[in-house]
Structure formats: C-alpha cells, structure tokens
Amino acid sequence: MQALTLDMILVLVMIAVAVFLFIVEWVRIDVVAILIMVALPLMGLVTPKEAFCGLSSNAVVSIIAVIIIGAGLDKTGLVNNLVGPVLKIAGNSTSRIVTAISITVAAISSFMQNIGAAALFLPAIQRVSKKLKIPMSKLLMPIGFSAILGGTMTLVGCSPLILLNDLMAQFGLKPFGLFDVTPIGAALVASGIACFVLLGRWILPKGRAEESPTGSEPQDQEASAPNDGVDDIYEMKTPSDFTHYREPVTVDDLRERYLVNVVAIVEPPDYKIVAPPSTMQVHSGVSLGVFGSKAAVERLAKEEGIELKPQLEVFAEELTDQESGKVEAVVAPRSDLVGRTLNEVEFEGRFQVTTISLGRHDEKFHSDVANMPLRVGDVLELHGTWKRLQYLHQNGGLLFTTPVEVEELKTDKALFAGFWLVTALMMVIVFKIHLSVCLMTGAVGMVVTRVITIDDAYNAVDWRTVFLLAGLIPLGMATEKTGTAAWIATGVLQGIGDVPPIVLIAVIGLLATFFSLVISNVGATVLLVPLAINMAKASGMDPRMAALAVGLATSNSFLLPTHQVNALYMGPGGYRSTDFLKAGVVMTVLFLVVMVGMMYVMYGI
Amino acid sequence: MTVITISRGSKSMGTAVAEQVAETLEYECLSRAVLLEASEQYGIPEIKLTHALHDAPSLLERLGHRKDGYVACVRSALARHVARDNIVYHGLAGHVLLKNVSHVLKVRIVADMDHRVSIVMRQEQLSDVDALHSIQKMDKGRMKWSKSLYHVDPSDVSLYDLVLNVPRFGVQDAADLICRGAQLKQFATTTDSKRDMTDLVLACEVKAALVDEHPDVEITSKGGNVLVYCAAGERHGRKVRGVFDSLRKDIDGINNIEVHVGATPPESAV
Numbered sequence: 001m002q003a004l005t006l007d008m009i010l011v012l013v014m015i016a017v018a019v020f021l022f023i024v025e026w027v028r029i030d031v032v033a034i035l036i037m038v039a040l041p042l043m044g045l046v047t048p049k050e051a052f053c054g055l056s057s058n059a060v061v062s063i064i065a066v067i068i069i070g071a072g073l074d075k076t077g078l079v080n081n082l083v084g085p086v087l088k089i090a091g092n093s094t095s096r097i098v099t100a101i102s103i104t105v106a107a108i109s110s111f112m113q114n115i116g117a118a119a120l121f122l123p124a125i126q127r128v129s130k131k132l133k134i135p136m137s138k139l140l141m142p143i144g145f146s147a148i149l150g151g152t153m154t155l156v157g158c159s160p161l162i163l164l165n166d167l168m169a170q171f172g173l174k175p176f177g178l179f180d181v182t183p184i185g186a187a188l189v190a191s192g193i194a195c196f197v198l199l200g201r202w203i204l205p206k207g208r209a210e211e212s213p214t215g216s217e218p219q220d221q222e223a224s225a226p227n228d229g230v231d232d233i234y235e236m237k238t239p240s241d242f243t244h245y246r247e248p249v250t251v252d253d254l255r256e257r258y259l260v261n262v263v264a265i266v267e268p269p270d271y272k273i274v275a276p277p278s279t280m281q282v283h284s285g286v287s288l289g290v291f292g293s294k295a296a297v298e299r300l301a302k303e304e305g306i307e308l309k310p311q312l313e314v315f316a317e318e319l320t321d322q323e324s325g326k327v328e329a330v331v332a333p334r335s336d337l338v339g340r341t342l343n344e345v346e347f348e349g350r351f352q353v354t355t356i357s358l359g360r361h362d363e364k365f366h367s368d369v370a371n372m373p374l375r376v377g378d379v380l381e382l383h384g385t386w387k388r389l390q391y392l393h394q395n396g397g398l399l400f401t402t403p404v405e406v407e408e409l410k411t412d413k414a415l416f417a418g419f420w421l422v423t424a425l426m427m428v429i430v431f432k433i434h435l436s437v438c439l440m441t442g443a444v445g446m447v448v449t450r451v452i453t454i455d456d457a458y459n460a461v462d463w464r465t466v467f468l469l470a471g472l473i474p475l476g477m478a479t480e481k482t483g484t485a486a487w488i489a490t491g492v493l494q495g496i497g498d499v500p501p502i503v504l505i506a507v508i509g510l511l512a513t514f515f516s517l518v519i520s521n522v523g524a525t526v527l528l529v530p531l532a533i534n535m536a537k538a539s540g541m542d543p544r545m546a547a548l549a550v551g552l553a554t555s556n557s558f559l560l561p562t563h564q565v566n567a568l569y570m571g572p573g574g575y576r577s578t579d580f581l582k583a584g585v586v587m588t589v590l591f592l593v594v595m596v597g598m599m600y601v602m603y604g605i
Numbered sequence: 606m607t608v609i610t611i612s613r614g615s616k617s618m619g620t621a622v623a624e625q626v627a628e629t630l631e632y633e634c635l636s637r638a639v640l641l642e643a644s645e646q647y648g649i650p651e652i653k654l655t656h657a658l659h660d661a662p663s664l665l666e667r668l669g670h671r672k673d674g675y676v677a678c679v680r681s682a683l684a685r686h687v688a689r690d691n692i693v694y695h696g697l698a699g700h701v702l703l704k705n706v707s708h709v710l711k712v713r714i715v716a717d718m719d720h721r722v723s724i725v726m727r728q729e730q731l732s733d734v735d736a737l738h739s740i741q742k743m744d745k746g747r748m749k750w751s752k753s754l755y756h757v758d759p760s761d762v763s764l765y766d767l768v769l770n771v772p773r774f775g776v777q778d779a780a781d782l783i784c785r786g787a788q789l790k791q792f793a794t795t796t797d798s799k800r801d802m803t804d805l806v807l808a809c810e811v812k813a814a815l816v817d818e819h820p821d822v823e824i825t826s827k828g829g830n831v832l833v834y835c836a837a838g839e840r841h842g843r844k845v846r847g848v849f850d851s852l853r854k855d856i857d858g859i860n861n862i863e864v865h866v867g868a869t870p871p872e873s874a875v
Contacts, residue, residue, distance in 0.1 A: 246797050257828035259861060303828075341868070363846075365863050367832050368825075372868045 007482040022519035030464040033471025045478040054473030058436040059163040065439035070112035071460035072446035076414040106150030106189040110157040118147040118565040140573035142196035153185030160525040164551040167529040184598040203583040235309040242284040252278035258300040264289030287314040324385045331378040333564040335397030342370040351392040353384030377571030413451045420445035476526040489534035501541040512553035521554040556591045558584035607792045608709045610699030615743040616724045617716040623695035625780035636696040643682035677816040681809035708798040713765040823874035829860030834870035842866035
C-alpha cells in the first residue's frame with residue numbers, strides 16, 4: 001500500500017472537517033462547500049482554475065437549467081393539470097390513490113427537483129384525505145418516498161446523478177445517457193409502491209383522518225381539549241363600558257386568555273381592519289370578527305360581557321369566503337423562517353394575516369405561537385384576506401396546503417413549455433448533444449417564448465444547491481489528484497478481501513446510503529465516486545457501475561427525516577422520527593436489493 | 606383591598622412594622638404560616654423550606670435543583686394565600702414572588718447600620734465587631750440567595766414601591782405611611798389584577814407540580830391557558846407532555862396546556 005503523503009493527509013483533514021461540519025451544521029452546508037472551494041487552492045491541493053471549475057461544470061449548468069424548466073412548467077399550470085385526472089383515475093381506494101399519485105409524483109420528480117414534485121401534490125393529497133377520510137399518514141410517506149425514488153429515473157432527477165458524469169470525466173469514463181438509469185429507477189419506484197401497498201398497514205403509522213370541511217367528525221382529541229367543536233367565524237360587539245376602569249385590552253390579550261383570534265376589527269369611527277395587529281387595543285362599543293371554537297367564543301362573551309351576534313352583520317362582506325379565509329401553510333425546507341420566530345421576522349406586520357395555530361407532529365399550539373422557533377414541516381393555520389394570503393404565498397417561504405389562487409397561470413403558454421421540454425429531451429435522445437447544452441436550450445427557449453421571465457428564472461434557481469455542487473466538485477478532484485481516493489480504496493479492499501463484483505456493489509451501496517444520511521447526498525457522491533471507481537479498478541470491475549451505484553444509493557435516504565421531502569411531509573403527516581425509522585428500514589433494504597439486482601440483470605456485474 | 610409585602614434587612618424592625626400595618630388595616634399578617642402551608646401541602650419539612658428561602662443554593666444543590674423545587678412550593682402556597690386579598694406578608698422574598706401583580710404594594714424596610722448593630726448587640730450579647738460581622742453575613746447570604754435564584758439584588762430600590770428608613774420614622778409613623786400607600790387607587794384590587802392573581806396561582810401550582818422532575822421549566826398562565834416553556838430538547842418536551850393528564854386531574858382551572866420547546870419564556874413566567 002502506498003505511503004501517505006502530506007497532500008493526502010491534508011485532503012483527509014479537509015474531508016474530516018467537511019464531514020464534521022455537515023453533521024454538526026454549525027454553518028450551512030452550502031457555506032461549508034464554499035469554504036472548501038476556497039481552502040483547497042490556498043493549501044495548494046488544487047489549482048485556482050480547478051477550484052472554481054465547479055461553477056462552470058456541466059452539473060451546475062444542468063441543475064440550473066432543470067430548475068428553470070421546472071419553474072416554467074409550474075408557471076403554465078401544465079404539471080398542476082395532471083392532479084385532477086390522476087385523482088379521477090385513482091378513485092376511492094387508498095391503494096389506488098397511493099399508486100396513482102406515487103407514479104405521477106415519481107414521473108414528475110424524474111425531471112424536476114424532488115422537493116418541487118412533493119410540494120406540488122401536497123394540497124391535493126390533503127383534500128383527498130379530508131374527502132375520503134383517509135389519514136394523511138397513510139398517504140404522505142409512500143408518496144414522499146416515491147418522489148425521492150423518482151429522482152433515480154433519469155440522469156437529471158436528482159443532484160447526485162446530475163453530478164455523476166462530471167465526476168466520472170476525471171477518470172476518462174464514458175458518460176451515462178439521460179435514460180440509462182431509467183430501468184433501474186423504474187424498478188425502484190415500482191418496488192417502493194408495491195412495498196407500501198402490500199406492507200403499508202404494518203409499516204405506516206395508523207394516524208387520524210383529516211377533519212372534513214363540514215366538520216362532522218370529532219377532532220384531534222389531544223389538540224382540541226380546550227376547543228371542542230369546529231372553529232368558525234363569529235361577530236361580537238364590545239359593550240360601551242368595556243374599557244372603563246381597566247388596563248387596555250389588546251387583540252393578543254383576548255387570544256392568550258380565551259384562545260379566540262380577532263381576525264377583523266372596526267377601528268373608530270368605522271374603519272374596518274382585517275387581520276389587526278396583535279398589539280391593537282380593543283375599544284368600547286366596537287365590532288369584532290373573531291375566529292375560534294363556539295365554546296371559546298361563548299366563554300369570551302360571558303366573561304368579558306361582549307355581545308355575540310347570531311350572524312355576521314358588520315363584517316358580512318369582509319369575512320365571507322369571497323374576500324377572506326383560512327389556509328394551512330407548511331414551513332418549507334430552506335425557508336428563511338426555519339429556526340426563527342414569527343415575531344423575529346415581523347411576520348404579522350409584513351403579511352398582515354392572523355396566525356391561528358401552529359401544528360407540529362401530532363400537536364397543535366394556540367398560545368404564544370409567534371414566539372416559537374419554527375421548524376421545517378410546521379403547519380401554520382392562517383387567516384386573512386385572499387389578497388394578503390396570495391402575497392404571503394409568493395413571498396413568505398411557506399408551502400400552502402390549502403389552495404389559494406396565487407397568480408394568473410400562463411395557461412396559454414403551456415404548449416410552449418411542453419414544446420421546450422420535449423425539444424430538450426429530443427436533443428439528448430436523438431441528436432446526442434451534451435446534456436447541459438440540451439437542458440439550457442430548453443430553459444432559454446422558455447425565457448425567449450415568455451413562458452417565464454428572466455427575472456423569475458433567476459429567482460427560481462436555488463443558489464444554495466448550485467454552490468453546494470460547485471463547492472464540493474474540487475474536493476472530489478483533490479481526492480483523486482492527490483491519490484487519496486486510491487489510497488482509501490486500496491485500504492478498504494484489503495479490509496474486505498477478494499469479493500465478487502456484486503458484493504462490492506452492495507458494499508458501495510451501503511457506504512453511500514450511510515454517508516447520505518449523515519452528510520448531504522451531494523457530499524456523499526463527491527467523496528464516494530472517486531473512491532468507488534478506484535475500488536472497482538483495483539478489483540477489476542467496471543468502474544462505471546461502481547460510480548452508478550454511488551449515484552443511485554445516495555437517494556436511499558429513508559431512515560431519518562433528513563431528506564428535504566421527508567422533512568416537508570413530516571409535519572402534515574404527523575410523523576415521528578420512529579415512523580421513518582420503521583418504514584425506512586424496510587425501504588432501505590428493499591432499495592439496496594432492487595438496485596443491486598437490477599444492476600446485475602441490466603449490466604451483468 | 607390590597608396586598609402588602611414587606612421586605613426587610615435583618616434587624617430592621619420589619620416584623621414590628623408589618624404587625625402594626627396589619628392591625629391598623631385589619632389585614633391578615635403572614636410570614637411563617639406560608640411555610641407551614643407549603644410544608645403540609647407538598648410534604649416537605651418546614652426546616653428545609655426555611656433553609657431554601659434563607660440560604661443560597663450550594664453548587665451541589667444547584668445541580669440537583671432541589672432548592673428551586675422548595676421555592677416553587679413556597680411561592681405556590683404564598684400565591685394561594687395572597688389571592689384571598691387583604692394580606693400583609695413579611696416573609697422572605699415576597700417582592701420577588703409576587704413581582705408582577707399590580708395590586709401588591711411592595712415595601713422595603715431599611716435601618717442604618719449603627720441601629721441594626723445596636724439591636725444585635727442587645728439581643729445576642731455580642732460585641733459591636735461581632736454584631737457587625739453577623740449582620741454583614743446575613744445580608745450577604747440574602748443577596749446571594751436572591752441573585753442565584755432570581756438574578757436580582759434585593760437592595761435594588763427599583764424592585765419596591767416604597768422604601769422606608771424605620772428608625773427615622775418610628776414604627777407607628779412608618780406603618781401609617783404604608784397604610785396610606787395601600788389605600789391609593791393604584792394598589793386597589795381590580796377585576797384585572799384579581800385575574801392576574803388567579804393566573805399566577807395556577808402557574809405556581811403547575812410549576813410546583815412539575816419542578817421536581819423538570820426544574821428548568823418556566824410557566825405562564827392566562828385565563829386557564831397554561832404554557833410550559835422548556836429550554837430545549839424535544840425528548841424533554843415529550844416527558845413534560847406525558848404528565849399533562851395528571852396535571853389536569855390534580856389542578857383545577859386548566860383550560861388548555863401546551864409545552865413550547867426552545868421558545869424564550871416571557872419575563873412574567875414563574
């Protein structure tokens with residue numbers, strides 16, 4: 001075995017630092033990647049040109065183009081239009097619904113970012129759950145897993161596969177085609193769906209059905225103890241002596257004391273405000289539009305001597321379904337809200353909506369919600385005018401699970417969007433032009449034909465992913481260039497001994513699965529591809545297969561809710577980490593078996 | 606109709622003033638009774654409660670949080686008493702334990718050091734140096750207690766509504782002044798302040814019930830809606846949630862109870 005050189009030691013230190021920072025998350029992972037990008041040339045491990053070549057790599061250009069194409073399809077409502085027909089085909093059976101939505105989500109996910117595909121179906125799934133009284137927990141996990149698995153169906157389905165050809169180029173290996181992975185990906189999706197259809201009753205948590213729109217069935221017992229009954233809008237009027245001989249009463253006081261939200265108020269003389277600020281004082285003789293359970297509102301009326309009107313009078317217009325309403329919105333992964341409180345981001349002032357409650361796992365919080373640090377997957381129940389809710393939808397970093405007419409969809413451009421997607425694919429398949437060029441052609445085509453404006457395209461790009469990819473590519477290069485990858489590979493091979501290729505692929509798959517759970521899937525790919533190729537070369541196996549095993553197995557991320565899709569669905573599904581562990585163990589094993597089996601069948605490893 | 610807390614430096618004639626005020630206003634005068642009630646209700650020996658209110662927690666006690674538990678029990682008993690109104694409390698830490706209730710008149714009784722030394726010399730037959738030493742030791746102990754448990758300096762005048770140097774006034778005049786203060790409208794019990802008091806009683810009871818197992822939780826209550834603030838750790842939060850059912854059963858008046866993990870408790874939390 002070759003002796004360790006100083007450069008190899010430095011690369012190993014950099015890898016250790018990167019892995020450590022990925023795990024502890026003291027700084028964001030994209031920042032870690034940028035730090036590495038800068039540190040490597042400073043240490044002389046790569047040239048300055050190599051350090052920044054990630055930014056102009058095919059992988060980075062491809063991911064930018066894929067995101068723009070996805071945003072274009074979204075803008076025209078082309079993808080959204082699939083929801084209705086799919087649900088129609090699915091009918092009323094849970095298995096059929098899971099199967100139909102999962103296949104659709106997986107197909108979309110093979111050309112869009114997984115998280116985008118998963119978010120797209122969330123409102124529809126919630127509606128189905130309510131309508132057919134199927135617990136969300138029975139639907140979301142299979143569909144979420146399918147979104148992740150769908151990413152393995154094409155070479156642009158997920159970041160690791162997008163990155164794969166670039167990492168292989170250093171070794172002079174023949175790149176994979178767009179659909180080379182499709183048979184394996186399709187088998188993975190099929191096995192995932194079959195697994196939940198057959199074993200779902202044992203591996204999925206039982207859960208409760210969503211409350212129906214008519215509110216006829218009982219609510220969540222734990223959450224609704226003080227608030228039995230369905231929340232609704234009521235109108236009240238404070239007495240003429242309401243503020244006599246007492247401290248000023250604010251909107252927030254009524255919420256904290258009675259769990260009743262003032263969603264509209266008349267400010268003297270007669271100025272109506274929907275979603276008043278929580279610090280607003282409630283004066284004598286004013287009308288209030290409140291949202292709460294009947295019991296809570298009656299308690300407020302009784303204890304404060306406020307008149308409860310039998311129906312909406314003053315707010316008959318403002319609080320009707322046409323003007324305002326209640327929505328549920330999920331804190332999205334990478335949202336600016338994560339880790340911060342609503343008060344810290346001045347949510348109320350910026351968006352002028354009322355926060356009714358916050359749902360986390362199987363709990364619902366009603367008090368002091370604005371001071372709770374938010375997490376990915378938290379479900380906020382919000383009330384406001386549709387106009388303000390639309391503004392929030394566009395700018396608030398939240399995924400709405402209740403549909404809001406956000407913006408006029410450019411349905412007339414749907415044909416163009418479809419055309420450019422097909423053009424990009426045809427260029428890849430028929431003309432064998434380089435993937436990044438084809439995808440960028442599709443993206444630019446959408447901009448030129450005004451499917452999406454160039455500013456919207458820039459805004460759609462997830463720069464964190466871009467810099468994560470670009471920053472880690474030089475680390476992969478340094479690992480290979482300094483001989484570190486070969487050194488580790490030799491060590492690992494000496495450790496496991498002389499094994500058949502199929503076992504080696506399984507070992508690589510296991511390593512990739514493990515690394516993608518503790519560090520990001522992109523990080524795992526960058527570190528493991530050079531290693532796997534060296535291991536394959538040393539044992540006389542096809543190195544392309546080893547690289548492919550890494551690219552695929554880094555999507556094997558089901559054990560923990562660390563994957564973005566799992567984090568997104570955790571809150572609305574009311575899942576706990578143990579739920580992911582239970583279903584994830586089965587899925588992880590199945591993934592590895594199917595992947596290795598398919599590679600054996602397809603490529604004869 | 607008010608509540609008066611009288612905080613005093615040792616040997617400052619605070620007890621005499623408190624008794625005089627209670628007699629004049631025909632209020633109940635409380636000190637040790639609170640400890641007895643807490644001792645009875647929570648099954649803790651009175652000596653331990655007295656010790657908890659007198660001495661700052663040692664390093665070991667701080668780690669074990671036992672003293673926090675005792676103080677929470679005393680606070681709960683005091684809050685229940687005070688909710689009945691018309692009370693003069695001259696036990697320890699009343700001004701801290703009832704700091705957020707508007708109809709509580711918080712009085713600090715002080716006396717110059719020479720006067721205090723002469724009292725100790727007379728009562729305990731000590732030399733002037735020993736008497737001074739003894740008073741300084743007591744003052745230091747109380748300061749340490751207050752700072753370690755509530756992060757406040759008891760000699761900080763902003764904690765009180767009224768500070769009186771009793772030897773300058775005499776017990777009777779000092780008591781008269783306090784009585785006049787107590788009759789001002791800003792210290793009168795109102796519907797709102799009574800509600801705040803009810804909220805405080807509930808928060809204190811929940812705290813006393815939780816403090817043994819969860820010493821670092823802080824509680825607020827409004828209209829029966831109890832919030833348990835838990836510094837960090839989802840597991841810890843789940844453990845707290847696990848006792849909600851028994852809390853609802855044991856403590857009257859809980860309308861809703863939530864545990865907020867990682868949120869910063871408000872200043873009014875107990």
